[in-house]
Amino acid sequence: MPPTLPADDDAAWAPLKSQWSLREGTTYLNHGSFGPPPDCVRAARRNWTEALESQPMDFFVRQLEPAWLAARDKLAAFVGTKPGDLIFVENATVGMNIVADSFPLGAGDEVLLTDHEYGAVQRIWQRACEKTGATARTVELPLPFRSAAETCDAIFSAATDRTRLLIVSHITSPTAVILPVADICGRARERGIAVCIDGPHAIAQVPLAIDEMDCDFYTASCHKWLSAPFGSGFLRVAPRWQAVVRPPVLSWGRIPPTKIETWSDEFVWSGTRDPSPYLSIPAAIEFLEEVGLESFRSRTHWLAQYARRKLVELTGLQPLVPDDPAWYGSMAHVPLPPPQDGGSAPATLRPDETSPVSNPLQHTIWRQLGIEVPIVDFRGRRYIRVSCHLYNDTEQIDRLVAGLAALLQQRN
Numbered sequence: 001m002p003p004t005l006p007a008d009d010d011a012a013w014a015p016l017k018s019q020w021s022l023r024e025g026t027t028y029l030n031h032g033s034f035g036p037p038p039d040c041v042r043a044a045r046r047n048w049t050e051a052l053e054s055q056p057m058d059f060f061v062r063q064l065e066p067a068w069l070a071a072r073d074k075l076a077a078f079v080g081t082k083p084g085d086l087i088f089v090e091n092a093t094v095g096m097n098i099v100a101d102s103f104p105l106g107a108g109d110e111v112l113l114t115d116h117e118y119g120a121v122q123r124i125w126q127r128a129c130e131k132t133g134a135t136a137r138t139v140e141l142p143l144p145f146r147s148a149a150e151t152c153d154a155i156f157s158a159a160t161d162r163t164r165l166l167i168v169s170h171i172t173s174p175t176a177v178i179l180p181v182a183d184i185c186g187r188a189r190e191r192g193i194a195v196c197i198d199g200p201h202a203i204a205q206v207p208l209a210i211d212e213m214d215c216d217f218y219t220a221s222c223h224k225w226l227s228a229p230f231g232s233g234f235l236r237v238a239p240r241w242q243a244v245v246r247p248p249v250l251s252w253g254r255i256p257p258t259k260i261e262t263w264s265d266e267f268v269w270s271g272t273r274d275p276s277p278y279l280s281i282p283a284a285i286e287f288l289e290e291v292g293l294e295s296f297r298s299r300t301h302w303l304a305q306y307a308r309r310k311l312v313e314l315t316g317l318q319p320l321v322p323d324d325p326a327w328y329g330s331m332a333h334v335p336l337p338p339p340q341d342g343g344s345a346p347a348t349l350r351p352d353e354t355s356p357v358s359n360p361l362q363h364t365i366w367r368q369l370g371i372e373v374p375i376v377d378f379r380g381r382r383y384i385r386v387s388c389h390l391y392n393d394t395e396q397i398d399r400l401v402a403g404l405a406a407l408l409q410q411r412n
């Protein structure tokens with residue numbers, strides 16, 4: 001067991017920052033969108049790529065399959081499922097598309113999503129429903145969040161006897177809320193509704209026990225909180241659905257092209273490519289295990305709670321969830337006052353800037369303060385979402401809050 005560092009002690013955690021080579025001049029408070037990997041994970045990836053590029057035949061034919069299986073075993077144990085129920089995918093988006101292309105839907109069927117689902121996920125199910133004559137429906141969850149029971153009641157009172165599938169984030173993207181997914185799965189089973197959990201923010205941020213939850217599908221990207229290389233994720237499919245889940249790209253399945261024995265064999269070889277992101281997932285897990293997962297979670301939650309408190313002091317506006325680690329982990333999410341220009345003014349670009357993020361305040365924070373932090377619009381209000389990882393500290397949060405205070409005074 002690694003020694004436990006006090007969550008509130010910046011100095012004790014400071015040495016860990018040197019594990020990341022982040023670009024000078026930017027304060028990165030957006031691990032939740034794109035999580036930079038620590039140097040040891042980058043090195044692991046480089047080593048795998050080197051093994052591939054220095055002797056491709058040996059790598060693909062002799063080394064790949066055992067390394068792939070070892071990485072899959074490690075990831076499966078980390079997320080609490082059986083290796084045979086899990087496949088690697090490039091990201092949660094690919095995982096969700098595989099489910100959408102495979103799940104049996106017909107005319108009159110309904111797919112139910114919460115209104116906190118990621119925008120691209122909404123599009124994926126819109127298209128799947130258009131193709132099959134099914135309907136994608138969205139349920140508005142009551143705000144603010146008060147109890148798991150109230151959230152579940154809202155979801156299941158929107159379900160009908162036509163609802164075949166529920167799409168729900170484990171931790172939501174626009175609102176950073178930990179949804180009560182275990183309760184949701186239990187209630188869905190009673191109603192005979194399948195559940196697909198969209199979990200990219202959850203892996204590492206909260207403990208995962210996917211088999212215990214007994215969802216039908218669970219997909220996640222490993223390049224967020226786990227800090228594995230970009231282009232690494234997984235899809236876990238409950239055995240009851242494995243017969244219907246098909247690879248989006250058909251190739252040999254396994255390499256060498258031996259007989260396909262299990263559903264997951266079809267997903268190992270989908271044409272020649274660099275699998276180093278998947279093979280480096282164990283390095284990311286080992287890194288966090290060495291830090292101590294509970295220490296990681298309590299430190300990053302403590303920072304998120306600190307950010308939340310400071311932002312609430314600044315705005316006087318209350319967040320959507322109670323101040324409780326059951327509802328939020330490593331991301332603080334706080335409402336901001338409406339823009340004083342009504343939000344109509346687009347970000348102004350310098351000649352060397354090609355495209356701003358869509359929110360003008362986010363663009364200004366980055367340009368004037370050098371801080372990457374998302375400003376999110378949700379149901380007509382704007383919020384700030386502050387991600388806290390091991391390379392962040394209270395000085396960065398204080399700088400954000402002071403800078404934001406000045407910007408809000410200047411009518412942003």
Ligand SMILES: Cc1ncc(COP(=O)(O)O)c(C=O)c1O
Binds near residue numbers: 093171200221
């Ligand atoms: C809840 C949620 N689902 C899905 C995604 C898509 O993740 P990726 O781009 O890694 O596929 C994101 C990305 O931010 C997300 O927050």
